[in-house]
Amino acid sequence: MSSLSPTARVILGMLKLGARTGYELKKTIDISTRFFWGASFGQIYPELKRLRKEGLVKAKSEPRGRIKRTEYELTRKGEAALLGWLTDVDNAMYDIRDEGLLRLFFGDVVPPADALANVRARREFFEQALAHFREIEQEARVTDFPYLALRYGIGLMEWSRDWYADVERRLEAGQPLIRRTASASSPE
Amino acid sequence: MSSLSPTARVILGMLKLGARTGYELKKTIDISTRFFWGASFGQIYPELKRLRKEGLVKAKSEPRGRIKRTEYELTRKGEAALLGWLTDVDNAMYDIRDEGLLRLFFGDVVPPADALANVRARREFFEQALAHFREIEQEARVTDFPYLALRYGIGLMEWSRDWYADVERRLEAGQPLIRRTASASSPE
DNA sequence: TGGCTCATGTAAGCCGTTACATGATTTT
DNA sequence: AAAATCATGTAACGGCTTACATGAGCCA
Numbered sequence: 001m002s003s004l005s006p007t008a009r010v011i012l013g014m015l016k017l018g019a020r021t022g023y024e025l026k027k028t029i030d031i032s033t034r035f036f037w038g039a040s041f042g043q044i045y046p047e048l049k050r051l052r053k054e055g056l057v058k059a060k061s062e063p064r065g066r067i068k069r070t071e072y073e074l075t076r077k078g079e080a081a082l083l084g085w086l087t088d089v090d091n092a093m094y095d096i097r098d099e100g101l102l103r104l105f106f107g108d109v110v111p112p113a114d115a116l117a118n119v120r121a122r123r124e125f126f127e128q129a130l131a132h133f134r135e136i137e138q139e140a141r142v143t144d145f146p147y148l149a150l151r152y153g154i155g156l157m158e159w160s161r162d163w164y165a166d167v168e169r170r171l172e173a174g175q176p177l178i179r180r181t182a183s184a185s186s187p188e
Numbered sequence: 189m190s191s192l193s194p195t196a197r198v199i200l201g202m203l204k205l206g207a208r209t210g211y212e213l214k215k216t217i218d219i220s221t222r223f224f225w226g227a228s229f230g231q232i233y234p235e236l237k238r239l240r241k242e243g244l245v246k247a248k249s250e251p252r253g254r255i256k257r258t259e260y261e262l263t264r265k266g267e268a269a270l271l272g273w274l275t276d277v278d279n280a281m282y283d284i285r286d287e288g289l290l291r292l293f294f295g296d297v298v299p300p301a302d303a304l305a306n307v308r309a310r311r312e313f314f315e316q317a318l319a320h321f322r323e324i325e326q327e328a329r330v331t332d333f334p335y336l337a338l339r340y341g342i343g344l345m346e347w348s349r350d351w352y353a354d355v356e357r358r359l360e361a362g363q364p365l366i367r368r369t370a371s372a373s374s375p376e
Numbered sequence: 377t378g379g380c381t382c383a384t385g386t387a388a389g390c391c392g393t394t395a396c397a398t399g400a401t402t403t404t
Numbered sequence: 405a406a407a408a409t410c411a412t413g414t415a416a417c418g419g420c421t422t423a424c425a426t427g428a429g430c431c432a
Contacts, residue, residue, distance in 0.1 A: 023411050041412080042394075065401070067400045067412090087305075098282055148365050160344075209383070211381095
């Protein structure tokens with residue numbers, strides 16, 4: 001039934017890991033799953049209200065001084081919904097929107113110098129993302145699975161950077177992009 | 189100004205590569221950029237009308253028999269817009285939504301057997317995607333840059349499959365997920 | 377005759393970002 | 405005194421998917 005909305009999934013999970021306020025959820029998500037599963041205030045606060053109405057979380061007013069502040073917690077129903085989602089492993093989303101790759105795809109349409117510029121920019125992008133991930137790697141080394149997810153990100157950035165660096169070298173050298181060896185020229 | 193909408197980018201590019209009708213655009217996108225840049229009919233047809241109103245494409249009625257049919261072509265302005273986008277290489281989108289990775293991130297929350305089931309499902313997912321890409325690889329071997337983008341997809345699927353296979357083995361063996369060698373126990 | 381492909385569109389609804397709006401508390 | 409952080413929310417808009425609606429032409 002009523003399967004969890006995308007933002008609900010990360011909210012319930014983060015509440016389980018100890019986040020309490022909407023603000024804290026945002027901060028936690030930003031420094032951890034943001035790379036592959038983000039959430040904005042415009043999603044978080046309305047979603048918390050929806051989850052409350054459906055009885056998946058319970059809210060408690062816990063003001064700090066004179067500023068209003070609401071702490072959330074999973075209900076038993078919320079725990080069950082989280083577990084249900086984590087266990088129902090089929091049809092997991094896997095969406096990519098990669099503009100650099102789209103530009104590469106249309107590489108025949110532009111002068112070689114522009115195609116090369118795109119590849120170079122992409123390689124640099126992955127290098128910077130990698131540097132950022134490596135910075136946060138030390139602190140993240142405490143927990144098991146979240147650290148594992150970070151390792152995935154690091155590995156992915158490394159692999160992508162290397163792939164683009166290779167294409168970059170081939171374009172700079174004016175080498176053919178397609179190697180037609182396997183099917184035509186030589187046996188095996 | 190008026191920078192191209194996401195769907196406009198792939199439409200203009202595909203028109204440049206020879207697609208003519210909305211239907212053909214959809215088909216072409218589905219077998220090529222879909223993996224990292226998709227588009228549905230609900231986007232394509234309205235977007236074509238918008239592009240026409242803005243003078244980036246021109247439409248010609250070319251019915252087949254008695255069924256209405258519209259062929260589109262880039263205008264000079266459309267060519268310029270496409271070139272402009274392909275050349276302006278900064279701030280390229282790179283969005284990932286990976287539910288398997290999110291489930292992995294919350295792996296501490298579920299029993300080890302469920303975490304393993306998720307990893308296994310993910311490895312299988314990448315294996316299937318890889319098989320699919322390899323099937324279309326032969327026909328795609330003609331063009332330069334589109335083939336290169338396919339190679340990226342294949343490489344990415346291979347890398348991801350291998351990464352998950354490795355985690356799978358470690359979980360099956362009950363091995364620790366984090367290796368704390370570098371910073372603590374041994375020098376270097 | 378039934379199913380597939382070609383062909384075009386609309387409508388409802390979800391999801392998400394960005395900007396706006398407000399204000400207290402803490403740190404520099 | 406100013407800036408950053410903690411804290412909560414709404415409104416407008418953009419983008420996308422899915423379902424619905426229609427129908428011709430072709431092939432087995």
